[in-house]
Amino acid sequence: MNTDRKTLANARRVQLNDRADLARLTVVPQPRTDLVARLATVPGLVRPGVAHWDMKERLPLHPLSVENAYGDPQLLPDLGAAAVDFARRMGVEVVVGAETGGIPLATAVALAAGLPFAFVRKPGYVGHEDHEPSVRGASVAGRRVLLVDDAVSSGGALEAFADELQSEGAILVGAFTLVDMRDVATTVAPIAKTLPIESVATYLDVLDAATDHGVLDPAVHHLAVDALVNHWSNDDPRWSLLDHAA
Secondary structure (H helix, E strand, O other), rough: OOOEEEOOOOOOOOEEOOHHHHHHHOOOOOOOHHHHHHHOOOOOOOOOOEEEEEOEEEEEOOOOOOOOHHHHOOHHHHHHOOOHHHHOOOOOOEEEEOOOOOOOHHHHHHHHOOOOOOEEEOOOOOOOOOOOOEEEEEOOOOOEEEEEEEEEOHHHHHHHHHHHHOOOEEEEEEEEHHHHHHHOOOOOOOHHHHOEEEEEEEEEHHHHHHHOOOOOHHHHHHHHHHHHHHOOOOOHHHHHHHHHOO
16 A cells, blocks of 8 residues: 555645654553653642533533643653654654643753744634734744644644644644543544644543542542543532532
């Protein structure tokens, strides 16, 4: 079979340029147990308590405050270094930070890998002028780029950022995030199923580590994971149990 120019998700976005790309995708990431523990125990990153996302979806925990991890001058460089091997395997030429949560992490990745840095605008972000370029920093036209963001869930944001990069002629070869939340997402966009994505940890990994290190009460952890994995409806009576445990 001819593997040249095979596509993973969309021919305009995700391209396999040669057989080496296929080999890169088969490499199993190394475990990052210590790094996951350091991430999960950042003060304020994992917070118990029933919350609401966009005033609609009920959540068993407050959204992860991943930006708190960026405030640790020892942790942030190590988080960036975790992406170096992945970037090299994918033949990345430019590291691109997704506005806004991915920019600090992408900077750390670029510094660790010795690669040029750029950032991609968040589509529809209030405060941007229509004539502003979608991507700023290093040129991405015709170059293999790694998109870096704080998290990936349904892949909706990934899809939008891919569109922005495509408009600038970039070749998106992979994404790196702090937390992969696809393990608890109700739906996942096609690009998030097929684009090579590597993360420091899954969401459930973070919660496990937080519980192991005393950040989350085991009872809260058990109920929260049940709510996330089984997608409790907003009127499920067990929410009161979780609220009481928290």
